[in-house]
Amino acid sequence: MIRINLIALFTFLIVTNATAQVVVWNLKSLKEAKEKNSPKIRMIIKEADSKLDKTLITVVDKELTPSSGDKHDYMSMGRYWWPDPTKIDGVPYIRKDGKSNPEIEKLDRYPLSDFATSVESLALAYYLTDNEKYAEKAVTNLKIWFINEDTKMNPNMNYGQTIPGINNGLGRGEGILDTYSFFEMLDAVKILKKSQAFTIEDQLAIEDWFKTYVNWLQTAPVAAEEQAAKNNHGTAYDVQLVRYAIFIGNNQLAKKIANNFAKNRLFTQIETDGSQPLELARTTGLGYSTFNLTHFLDMSQMAKTLDIDLLNKESQDGRSILKAVDYLVQYVNKPQSAFPYQQIKDWEGVQEKLRWQLYRVDKILGKAVYQKYYKDKLKIVKSGIVVY
Numbered sequence: 001m002i003r004i005n006l007i008a009l010f011t012f013l014i015v016t017n018a019t020a021q022v023v024v025w026n027l028k029s030l031k032e033a034k035e036k037n038s039p040k041i042r043m044i045i046k047e048a049d050s051k052l053d054k055t056l057i058t059v060v061d062k063e064l065t066p067s068s069g070d071k072h073d074y075m076s077m078g079r080y081w082w083p084d085p086t087k088i089d090g091v092p093y094i095r096k097d098g099k100s101n102p103e104i105e106k107l108d109r110y111p112l113s114d115f116a117t118s119v120e121s122l123a124l125a126y127y128l129t130d131n132e133k134y135a136e137k138a139v140t141n142l143k144i145w146f147i148n149e150d151t152k153m154n155p156n157m158n159y160g161q162t163i164p165g166i167n168n169g170l171g172r173g174e175g176i177l178d179t180y181s182f183f184e185m186l187d188a189v190k191i192l193k194k195s196q197a198f199t200i201e202d203q204l205a206i207e208d209w210f211k212t213y214v215n216w217l218q219t220a221p222v223a224a225e226e227q228a229a230k231n232n233h234g235t236a237y238d239v240q241l242v243r244y245a246i247f248i249g250n251n252q253l254a255k256k257i258a259n260n261f262a263k264n265r266l267f268t269q270i271e272t273d274g275s276q277p278l279e280l281a282r283t284t285g286l287g288y289s290t291f292n293l294t295h296f297l298d299m300s301q302m303a304k305t306l307d308i309d310l311l312n313k314e315s316q317d318g319r320s321i322l323k324a325v326d327y328l329v330q331y332v333n334k335p336q337s338a339f340p341y342q343q344i345k346d347w348e349g350v351q352e353k354l355r356w357q358l359y360r361v362d363k364i365l366g367k368a369v370y371q372k373y374y375k376d377k378l379k380i381v382k383s384g385i386v387v388y
Contacts, residue, residue, distance in 0.1 A: 030127060044121065044125060048124065052134075052137050056118070059073070059075075060151055066169065067169030072153060073156065074108050077106075077107055079161070080096055080101070081093040082101050091165025098282065098283035120187075135198065139195065142189065146205065147209075157171060157223070160175015160176060171222055173223065174226065176240070182243075182244075207247070210244050214245060214253075230269065230278060235296065236295050239302070242302050258299065259308060265296075266296065270319045274324045275324075276289045276293075281341075283343075286350050289324075289328055290328065301364065311364055325361055358370035359374045
């Protein structure tokens with residue numbers, strides 16, 4: 001996928017202060033790749049070209065309507081929930097962990113992801129070419145999702161990851177994970193600010209949307225569920241709230257959450273041996289452990305912009321991000337039989353994701369601690385174009 005294989009090339013920026021325009025992408029690496037006329041750059045532009053004529057599917061286009069009666073409310077369905085075969089109507093749905101129900105494709109999860117990815121691709125192409133046509137399309141898509149009265153999404157996740165037959169149509173805290181797609185997209189928004197197509201009014205409208213969403217994240221009952229989550233969902237909640245707080249200029253809130261992150265998330269989820277029990281308990285234990293590690297590193301990267309070092313933070317009994325990394329390393333490039341927990345699908349795909357995270361840790365640390373685990377194994381690195 002373009003987002004994994006290309007945009008991932010530019011996601012390891014460590015900026016020096018919280019007022020920087022971008023938090024995730026490495027614009028210096030992008031510039032260097034542009035000057036070399038890298039094939040990867042040409043692929044990013046090609047991908048953006050494919051999005052110029054595409055019309056977004058919006059939240060109001062879904063067939064179903066949330067129980068609020070307002071299609072502007074985002075709605076998705078719990079990924080691992082299926083009709084109960086013992087019931088005539090199938091409800092309430094039952095959980096099959098690790099097995100995705102294709103019904104999720106009928107609602108807003110994939111349209112939201114497609115929207116965010118389109119803005120990222122178009123903004124990158126604009127940055128690389130200075131061609132306004134990419135910015136114009138990206139801004140059009142931003143207006144569709146956040147501004148236009150006929151199509152915009154309401155700034156809440158009250159109906160995210162609903163389960164048919166449960167909770168009277170309301171969503172669950174887990175649904176907030178769906179907006180993680182905005183994490184990198186907000187760097188694209190910052191890049192677009194120099195475009196003539198992106199007016200001050202548009203920029204302020206999007207910032208207002210996120211101000212409202214930040215307030216919802218801190219006050220809504222559904223959001224409180226996610227904040228209280230003890231696993232990767234709680235981690236992702238903190239990461240998102242910090243990212244959005246930085247975007248709207250609320251660095252006080254961002255620093256508060258980042259300063260408490262080690263105590264609230266790292267030291268409660270990582271054992272002294274580095275394992276993550278709540279993730280290992282899943283039917284895709286290595287996948288979820290890697291997934292949560294990705295969130296840990298996302299927060300560590302952002303915290304660095306706030307002059308907070310989380311990567312090297314360690315509890316008195318030795319719990320830390322790096323300890324979690326060392327635990328997972330023992331299963332890298334090993335057969336599935338070496339893993340003593342369940343991973344019912346995608347062993348090789350998870351291996352690749354984990355190798356990327358090890359590469360990422362080395363770039364954050366500034367030294368090749370884990371290089372032997374990913375050297376000559378990452379497809380993009382093999383191309384000879386390393387632009388981190």
